[in-house]
Amino acid sequence: MENINFKEYDFENPHWLEKLVDKTIMKYFGFFVYHHFLDFIEIKGDENILDFGAGSGNLAKCILKKINEKASLSCLEPSKYWLNLAKKRLTAYTKVNYINQDIRKAEIEDNKFDIIYIYYVIHDINPKERQEIVKILADKLNENARIYIEEPTNESHGMKKTEIIDLMKKADLKLERSAEAKSSFRAEFIKVVA
Secondary structure (H helix, E strand, O other): OOHHHOOOOOOOOOOHHHHHHHHHHHHHHHHHHHHHHHHHOOOOOOOEEEEEOOOOOHHHHHHHOOOOOOOEEEEEOOOHHHHHHHHHHOOOOOOEEEEOOOOOOOOOOOOOEEEEEEEOOHHHOOHHHHHHHHHHHHHOEEEEEEEEEEEEEOOOOEOOHHHHHHHHHHOOEEEEEEEEOOOEEEEEEEEOOO
16 A cells, blocks of 8 residues: 555545445444444543544434533534535534534644544545644644544555554554454554653
């Protein structure tokens, strides 16, 4: 998985098949797709949470069912197309803040979140920009807060487990635990405070 193979994806104009999968399978069966990741994330229910790369809100909907009235969820999605779908999908929930910007331009104060989760997002970011983005995400975490991540590890479209760990380590995030599947890597990282 060399950086030379990286291809930019047009998130504003997704392929018709991706739209169909989102409107059918993911909308109605998203929990079954996400259940391993959801079981992996340790949520007490009262945290400030950031969904980094929220897409159409399918995973956010599952997370919202696990939090209480003291919690908040911010869905950051730079694509207007996907964020508009998320807003429609999550209209029944009041504790959601929508951010339609690149994390590097978003006006989010540091030390804001207890949990940031990232599901199949980093591998779609230009490899030259990944470290900067992970560092900014780490800055948005409270002391002892956590980042949960799951990324594909396929040779054709994904990242190596070692690359994910290295990105997080360089952003002063410590690996707490991880799990591997045939074609994905899931991990919990904690913010290291000097």
